Amino acid sequence: MDKLTIKTLAKELQLSVSTISKALRDSHEISAATKRKVLALAEQLNYSPNPYASSLRKRKSKTIGVVIPEVVNSFFSQAINGIESVAKEKGYHVLIYLTHENLDNEKAILKDFESGRVDGVLLSASRETINSTHISGLIKKDVPVIFFDRVFDDVETVKVITNDFESAYTATKHLITSGCKNPHFLSIISNLNIISNRIDGYKKALQEHHIKFSNSNIINCTTNWEHNYKLLLKKMQSSKKPDGILCSIENLSVLIYQVCEDLNIKIPDDLQIVSFSNLDTASFLNPPLTTVTQPAYEIGSVAAATLVKALEKKNFIIPNENIVIPSVLIKRKSTKNKILS
Amino acid sequence: MDKLTIKTLAKELQLSVSTISKALRDSHEISAATKRKVLALAEQLNYSPNPYASSLRKRKSKTIGVVIPEVVNSFFSQAINGIESVAKEKGYHVLIYLTHENLDNEKAILKDFESGRVDGVLLSASRETINSTHISGLIKKDVPVIFFDRVFDDVETVKVITNDFESAYTATKHLITSGCKNPHFLSIISNLNIISNRIDGYKKALQEHHIKFSNSNIINCTTNWEHNYKLLLKKMQSSKKPDGILCSIENLSVLIYQVCEDLNIKIPDDLQIVSFSNLDTASFLNPPLTTVTQPAYEIGSVAAATLVKALEKKNFIIPNENIVIPSVLIKRKSTKNKILS
Known part of the structure; x- marks a missing residue:
């Protein structure tokens, strides 16, 4: 576990521990300028507030975070239903976070997870996402991340995708x-x-x-x-x-x-x-x-089942593998459906 | 604040405080039978774990919980976009919870909120919901709840609806x-x-x-x-x-x-x-x-703006009122569109 504490921030900024604590809690007693300074350093040092509460709750929140670009899309709404079917059976809450296809939103959400809000994460990247560096913080903190549909190959985890x-x-x-x-x-x-x-x-x-x-x-x-x-x-x-x-x-x-x-x-x-x-x-x-x-429901349920396994099996190492569930071409009348010789 | 503590549960059940604490955290050290007993009493007495952490975080999580029946529905996905547009501007996270039209799910989610996971709630009831008794716990704990679309008249709060x-x-x-x-x-x-x-x-x-x-x-x-x-x-x-x-x-x-x-x-x-x-x-x-x-986006954004006002204005009393945003009939060819004399 990281040894970075609130005291480190206090020392670095030559402020009292109480001031740092209040600034992190957005207290009205602290000036906006000081808050900015504290938050900037916290971000720079990758400090997550509440590590104690976090470790207490570690893998005990029984909550899965699902991070997706949007819900105005049948693929994602069906995938959510697949995820929830598994989560419900296994006694997990599901929290849905939307990135709105925005990388900064995605980064902020994953950063927020570092303080222990969820036990594990199912992630489908935003269209702006260019690599997986912002995911490493979570993985370092031993929060399992399973990708589905929109995945990055360089992260060593399970990716549930279609062909x-x-x-x-x-x-x-x-x-x-x-x-x-x-x-x-x-x-x-x-x-x-x-x-x-x-x-x-x-x-x-x-x-x-x-x-x-x-x-x-x-x-x-x-x-x-x-x-x-x-x-x-x-x-x-x-x-x-x-x-x-x-x-x-x-x-x-x-x-x-x-x-x-x-x-x-x-x-x-x-x-x-x-x-x-x-x-x-x-x-x-x-x-x-x-x-x-696309097999949206299945992709969601397989991803969720894999995550639950990672959370519940002691010493389970998440394999670095692609699980591919094929899509189906359904021919209707927007194409001519004739085979030309 | 409620004076019910973990000690009350321990005394009532003639168990140690440590046992109760572990049972509430779903520890493997505690038998299933004991866990059931502890959880049953906790529910009966309306005990929320972690009141200390809860009060620390009170109105500081900068998080809004959105509870809706489903997302495979354009109304709700558009309403979410309206909610998020306001939340983003005001610096709030949005967590989406699905009840899948199930009252037990809805109860469990609202119960979970009592421990301080969110600052306020936007709720659209499940089709199984018959009254608002399960919402009173939240309101007692001073967590504001704003209804949208699927509302109950007997709760004294803002309800954002269509005609x-x-x-x-x-x-x-x-x-x-x-x-x-x-x-x-x-x-x-x-x-x-x-x-x-x-x-x-x-x-x-x-x-x-x-x-x-x-x-x-x-x-x-x-x-x-x-x-x-x-x-x-x-x-x-x-x-x-x-x-x-x-x-x-x-x-x-x-x-x-x-x-x-x-x-x-x-x-x-x-x-x-x-x-x-x-x-x-x-x-x-x-x-x-x-x-x-339906004005789904507007219903979402007005509900979110009202909630943020309730969270940020000191001594703001949420009025008991309906905000009605009208729907529009758009005539297309599934009806004959002729006026018969």
Whole structure:
């Protein structure tokens, strides 16, 4: 255990222990300037308040922290249900934390966990996350972290994922065999594995069918709906407009339907669409959406079961392994579903 | 502050303080039988562990607990975004707790809050919740609770709601003026205000148009998809089958589309549909779904802003009032949208 105490901070800043303690508790008795100084040093030295309470509660809070980018997404809401089914059976509380795809939020949440608020963590990284350095603090403090869906390979832990490369490959192949000559990839800018794996799968299918890949085949969206709408509108009016789209993010499929409606583009005649999506309504869209449906519930429940094992088995060492649960391509009427010779 | 301590429990049960303490911390040194005995008494006496830590942290955790039934629902995911927008600005963490529509879960979560895990609570009750007695413990301990959407009138606090009665009335009137002679109400069994208010609004519109109401007009679903599917299938094949449905729960609208597809019922020719729904995909369903769209984001942000005010203003007394933010009827092609004379 870390020997850094409140006294270390007091000595370093030449303040009383009581002042440091009050500053950390955000007391009104302490000036804002002093609070800033104390918090800055605490952060610099990686000091977590309340180590005593923390150790008392260690692995006793019976609480799992789930850190995800958002909930307006069927994948994550189904994954949560999978996590909760296991947690409930094993007597754990589940706390859900949203990063809103923001790396600073993710860092703040994980930092907060260092003081012992949760026994273990299930993490799906934000789209801004570029590496796993901010996770090391937790792991040093012996708080187990299991990744799911959006993972980083350099962290030695269990990662529960789906077969993103193969799924994107199969989906793109389906677009091509259904007649697409110019399938595009609609996604977000991100360093996430899931995105690069999907792009690689998409590229492999293009290569196999002798379709030349250029960077302009990748349409990169942001979190701003207006921006994305204009981007796609422009793309669909360009001379080299796509005749097929593999949509890598569930929420963007609604954007495509909107642009098609506004430009009077017929799906699937003028544009074929496949989306990574767990939308309940996929079958009832006009036309029904062909989807790569991910095993969201299973991914959540397997990740939770692994974490509970790590928390409850004495001397259990979390293996450094990928658990891959495959996705399923469900063909509906947004693609032509005919095999061209 | 409550004077009940761990010593009281020890004396009552004729056990050592150390045994009680270990039992409460779920130590492996204590037998299951003893743990049960200790926990039963703790519950009976309304004892929360760690009152010292609790008072230390009181209103200092900078954390808001959000308790909701589920996240597979656009209303709640949008409300969370509204809550988080305010919380972030004011420097609060948000913890999301799901009850899965289960009253025991809701009780356990609120009980857990009594030990000071959060500064204040935003609560939307489960469908099983029948009264607010389980909330009194929190309020006694001076943890502010603000209700949103699914509220109970007998708790003296702010309730942020939408105009359920008027919305259901307007939606039903829209069905009737579009030609429905036999509009039904699709919902869940529940004591929740939102359901009874919507039913009352529905009934008022029927009465105004001299359509006789009978209990069989209300179709009550459960949490079991299979059961609901069979129920609606049977209803739609009966002699007095509905020619219009006001769907009170977003997720049930997908069920109606499924049953219509399977029975080859044409929407809106054979059946007109309006649903309380914040679905992103409503416009792109086949046909596009007429919705009562709730101000979910605003309800969340107003509830959060009120809670933060209660937490930060000294001597602020939470008023006993309803804040009503109206919903909007968005007419799409699942209803005929013609005014009959």
